Amino acid sequence: GKGNYRHFMEKELHEHPGVIGDTLRQYVSPASRAVALPPLPFDPRVVPRLTLSGCGSAFLAAHVGRYWIEALARIPCDADVASELRYREPPFAKGGAAILVSQSGETADTLAVLAMMKAQGQSVLSVVNVPESSMAREADTPLLTVAGPEIGVASTKAFSAQLSVLACLAIGMARARGTLDGGTEMRLTQALLAVPEAAAAILEQDEEIRALAHEITRARDVLFLGRGAMFPIAMEGALKLKELSYIHAEGYAAGEMKHGPIALIDEAVPVIALCPSGPLFEKTASNLQEAAARGGRIMAFCDAEGAAALSRFAERVVVLPSVDPFVAPILHAIPVQLLAYHVAVLKGTDVDQPRNLAKSVTVE
Ligand code: M6R
Numbered sequence: 001g002k003g004n005y006r007h008f009m010e011k012e013l014h015e016h017p018g019v020i021g022d023t024l025r026q027y028v029s030p031a032s033r034a035v036a037l038p039p040l041p042f043d044p045r046v047v048p049r050l051t052l053s054g055c056g057s058a059f060l061a062a063h064v065g066r067y068w069i070e071a072l073a074r075i076p077c078d079a080d081v082a083s084e085l086r087y088r089e090p091p092f093a094k095g096g097a098a099i100l101v102s103q104s105g106e107t108a109d110t111l112a113v114l115a116m117m118k119a120q121g122q123s124v125l126s127v128v129n130v131p132e133s134s135m136a137r138e139a140d141t142p143l144l145t146v147a148g149p150e151i152g153v154a155s156t157k158a159f160s161a162q163l164s165v166l167a168c169l170a171i172g173m174a175r176a177r178g179t180l181d182g183g184t185e186m187r188l189t190q191a192l193l194a195v196p197e198a199a200a201a202i203l204e205q206d207e208e209i210r211a212l213a214h215e216i217t218r219a220r221d222v223l224f225l226g227r228g229a230m231f232p233i234a235m236e237g238a239l240k241l242k243e244l245s246y247i248h249a250e251g252y253a254a255g256e257m258k259h260g261p262i263a264l265i266d267e268a269v270p271v272i273a274l275c276p277s278g279p280l281f282e283k284t285a286s287n288l289q290e291a292a293a294r295g296g297r298i299m300a301f302c303d304a305e306g307a308a309a310l311s312r313f314a315e316r317v318v319v320l321p322s323v324d325p326f327v328a329p330i331l332h333a334i335p336v337q338l339l340a341y342h343v344a345v346l347k348g349t350d351v352d353q354p355r356n357l358a359k360s361v362t363v364e
Helices: 008-013 016-027 056-073 108-119 134-138 157-177 182-193 195-203 206-216 230-245 254-259 281-293 304-311 325-347
Strands: 050-054 077-081 097-102 123-128 141-144 221-226 248-253 270-274 297-303 316-320
Touching (some): 016 157, 050 108, 056 077, 108 134, 123 157, 157 325, 195 325, 206 325, 221 281, 230 270, 230 325, 254 281, 270 281, 281 297, 281 304, 297 304, 304 316, 316 325
Parallel strands (some): 050 097, 221 248, 221 270, 270 297, 297 316
């Protein structure tokens, strides 16, 4: 049941800290507090290329995974939605592998990619939430997310659990390849283990996020911007807002603004910025400032370190807990999902069963 919550989605949003913790416990050894992966179906030291895929939010988790794996483990990666990948004809490297992400484990397009990958001699790892699902059974190795049943059509806690597994995978493969020094590995693992507490703190900011939702409810279009691994989170924010509130939204790489979308900017199009501290902060902030200079209303999610700089031009700044930049995508997913939830509640749309959608898309 929903317990004291109004919707399954609200309940599931509040399960973020718990499922992230439960999932990390599967892949981080409690004794050594180091990432400990089950045996993989490929050798990360020699795998020539990884292909990551999934649909919808699961694809966006895969897309974040690509940024992490490339940067930490230095393995060439490709990431594409399953509905495209299954009809693309990319050459697959001998000895290559696929990482397929799915909550249900029954999404038709992702299953088609699984079959294609196997037929192409690729080994297949699945990151999947339902242990009895086709994708858990048919993959060479399933890595389970421990999110429990997700009832709301919008994926919430399964998404953060997927990111948790992919983050462990990136660290574990990096260790196998020797691309991380011990100190960095420890720092990143500690950062991951600190995520549940930070996630719980974000859920305490519910009122502030609801206030932000009021600003968006009447918008016809909303732009979500981020750079690096925050770009897929910008797309996740836009996907959730479209799906739940029926407001048109786009997730864009902040640096692409000046190549077209900045023409959209005026006071009627709120810009939601995902701008945590880190190597890309200054670049993102300068893109936002350009949008503000053209009349854009900037609403930024950031941390205490960046708040002062962004406050100079942003209409609203939501200050999230300060965390290592590595885990910022996991944390920023929570307020953008919460935002979409509140906008939907304010608009009175059907939060748990948005129109035209099914929880599990088992036909093409
Ligand atoms: O069960 P799956 O993770 O394979 O589902 C994939 C997508 O259909 C799913 O993530 C969808 O995009 C969600 N409704 C997004 O909130």
